[in-house]
Amino acid sequence: MDDLRQKLFPIFLKEADRNLAALRQFLGHSDLSVATAEELETAFRAAHTLKGTANLVQAESICKIARRLEAMLEKHFEARTRPTPVEHEALKLAVDWLAPLVSALQGDLQEPKFFVAEALQALELAETFPGRTPLVELLDSHADQRSPLWEDPFPGDPDLLLDEVDLLQADRDPF
Numbered sequence: 001m002d003d004l005r006q007k008l009f010p011i012f013l014k015e016a017d018r019n020l021a022a023l024r025q026f027l028g029h030s031d032l033s034v035a036t037a038e039e040l041e042t043a044f045r046a047a048h049t050l051k052g053t054a055n056l057v058q059a060e061s062i063c064k065i066a067r068r069l070e071a072m073l074e075k076h077f078e079a080r081t082r083p084t085p086v087e088h089e090a091l092k093l094a095v096d097w098l099a100p101l102v103s104a105l106q107g108d109l110q111e112p113k114f115f116v117a118e119a120l121q122a123l124e125l126a127e128t129f130p131g132r133t134p135l136v137e138l139l140d141s142h143a144d145q146r147s148p149l150w151e152d153p154f155p156g157d158p159d160l161l162l163d164e165v166d167l168l169q170a171d172r173d174p175f
Contacts, residue, residue, distance in 0.1 A: 022046035044073040090126035094119040
């Protein structure tokens, strides 16, 4: 299989560049509601081809991301709708991360796992929450490693939970 992979690899690289360009062209609209059905179909087919060729050369991460792109675009293609602004942002982010993944594969470099994780997370959040919340807010709200708040920003505020001793000592109703 390695021999076949080596033969197909240059074809994959050429196809990846062409398909990423087609995806960027579709996603280049500032508002996807102005995109034509043909542009959406071209983007869907580009994601499909990228998925298939990545699978042939065993580029699993690229294949995973392309599969998610294809699924999201296919949903809109079949329903004759356009991606929401959140989906648009997620699609753009995923396509932006595909280029360095292809470059790493081409240079036989270690795959940047962060790109894969972020692209897949963005697409997952956009599918789960396709409404109007900006993608950056969705990503921030689902961050695993948020910095803890070490200092209370309002140290002068009274405690809201009274313990039993405080309740017994209350001699008048504060309300």
